Amino acid sequence: MAQPQLSQTFNAPQTSTYQRGYDYDLVIVGGGIVGLTLASALKDSGLSVLLVEAKVESAAVAKGQAYAVHMLSALIYQGIGIWDKILPNIETYRRVRLSDGDYPGVVEWETGDINAQDLGYVGEHQALLHPLQEFVKDCSHVTYLCPAEVVNIQYQQDVVTIEMKFADQMQTVRTKLVVAADGSRSRIRQAAGIKTHGWKYWQSCIVAFVKPEKSHNNTAYEKFQSSGPFAILPLPGNRCRIVWTAPHEEAKALCALDDQQFLAELQARYGNQMGKLELLGDRFIFQVQLMQSDRYVLHRLALVGDAAHNCHPVGGQGLNLGIRDVAALAQVLQDAHAKGEDIGNIQILKHYERWRKRENLTILGFTDLLDRMFSNNILPIVVVRRLALWIMRRVPVVKIFSLKLMIGLKGRVPKLAQQ
Numbered sequence: 001m002a003q004p005q006l007s008q009t010f011n012a013p014q015t016s017t018y019q020r021g022y023d024y025d026l027v028i029v030g031g032g033i034v035g036l037t038l039a040s041a042l043k044d045s046g047l048s049v050l051l052v053e054a055k056v057e058s059a060a061v062a063k064g065q066a067y068a069v070h071m072l073s074a075l076i077y078q079g080i081g082i083w084d085k086i087l088p089n090i091e092t093y094r095r096v097r098l099s100d101g102d103y104p105g106v107v108e109w110e111t112g113d114i115n116a117q118d119l120g121y122v123g124e125h126q127a128l129l130h131p132l133q134e135f136v137k138d139c140s141h142v143t144y145l146c147p148a149e150v151v152n153i154q155y156q157q158d159v160v161t162i163e164m165k166f167a168d169q170m171q172t173v174r175t176k177l178v179v180a181a182d183g184s185r186s187r188i189r190q191a192a193g194i195k196t197h198g199w200k201y202w203q204s205c206i207v208a209f210v211k212p213e214k215s216h217n218n219t220a221y222e223k224f225q226s227s228g229p230f231a232i233l234p235l236p237g238n239r240c241r242i243v244w245t246a247p248h249e250e251a252k253a254l255c256a257l258d259d260q261q262f263l264a265e266l267q268a269r270y271g272n273q274m275g276k277l278e279l280l281g282d283r284f285i286f287q288v289q290l291m292q293s294d295r296y297v298l299h300r301l302a303l304v305g306d307a308a309h310n311c312h313p314v315g316g317q318g319l320n321l322g323i324r325d326v327a328a329l330a331q332v333l334q335d336a337h338a339k340g341e342d343i344g345n346i347q348i349l350k351h352y353e354r355w356r357k358r359e360n361l362t363i364l365g366f367t368d369l370l371d372r373m374f375s376n377n378i379l380p381i382v383v384v385r386r387l388a389l390w391i392m393r394r395v396p397v398v399k400i401f402s403l404k405l406m407i408g409l410k411g412r413v414p415k416l417a418q419q
């Protein structure tokens, strides 16, 4: 069995917080990208943080996923001071092409549309997670416990008591606030009795990695097909990541094909713009859902990232929403702490909920609409969506608005992204 790794000693920090009966100002449960980003974002806040991750550090890094990282997320990482550690290992995209089957009216965005150098980035899980793990290890305000499991939480008016298992021993800590960053099946959310609304999609997503014969030209493609969206995202080393949406049975059957048959089906959807494709490694299948938590906060509890909301992968929004959540929460907590207010108080936490819940709902609705509008061949809907594409191509204000919505440049910008 892997040895537990502890990046800082598990002693309560000798701060005024501890003397007042708290071991940490806040405890973040979940050391995925979202939880680690929050711990990093609080570096200048004066708050002491315990970050608890259930998986061994190396297992947490080894996820076969990759993400589109939007402009606003990049600005947030710049504000934290970690972007220069992430950028060398991810790829840039400077053009986005959106097409509908074989309809020739393709919408194309370029950097010149918003006078930017890049439109966005694509990074593998480890290219984001590893620098964040290293960053928090260097932060004196963070104690990073990994692997450790939260076993029990008791919320009281003034304090939360958390029991956790670490290195085969039970430990108890007291804190002002618990932040659940423990993913879509969040046990913290469920234990707190927070209900969710949403639905599972009739489609699954196949994720695969390929190496094309010709250059990917730093272009991201969203090809809508009647079975669902098909995305091609550029990665370093002239590789590409595919997110291929299809109804469950079709997706399962595609995944069950041998490599050659799978590649032939893939090439047919991919097109020949990059020449022949080589399949790299395994393909993965994901179920997808839309989910919004009824509450993002309770007294002494806040939900962030997938613990609070899930959306369809079209447009690569999910992780980016989580990064925006934590930038907003960090700002709310830092401001409250600077004024000497109780960071776990529901009235403080509601500022975060009001900020993020509505913005996330807009994107959840936008991704749902895109998926439903484009995943069918119903004639009146085909006419409407092609008219929408025509307007997007011909009316610059609509074209720029939709680009900005997709890459996170609409909505309230957190202070971290303004530095």
Ligand SMILES: Cc1cc2nc3c(=O)[nH]c(=O)nc-3n(C[C@H](O)[C@H](O)[C@H](O)COP(=O)(O)OP(=O)(O)OC[C@H]3O[C@@H](n4cnc5c(N)ncnc54)[C@H](O)[C@@H]3O)c2cc1C
Binding pocket: 029, 030, 031, 032, 033, 034, 035, 052, 053, 054, 055, 060, 065, 066, 067, 068, 069, 148, 149, 150, 181, 182, 183, 184, 187, 205, 207, 243, 286, 287, 288, 304, 305, 306, 307, 313, 315, 316, 317, 318, 319, 320, 321, 322
């Ligand atoms: C096919 C597909 C493609 C996607 N593509 C994109 C994309 O291009 N761009 C994008 O922005 N998003 C994308 N997403 C969404 C993205 O994957 C998620 O939104 C993101 O990974 C959520 O991060 P998170 O840190 O909130 O949760 P997770 O990544 O689930 O992390 C949760 C962490 O909490 C830990 N944990 C769980 N329970 C406990 C516990 N009790 N105690 C301690 N630790 C615990 C887990 O071990 C894990 O490390 C995609 C999703 C899918 C399915």
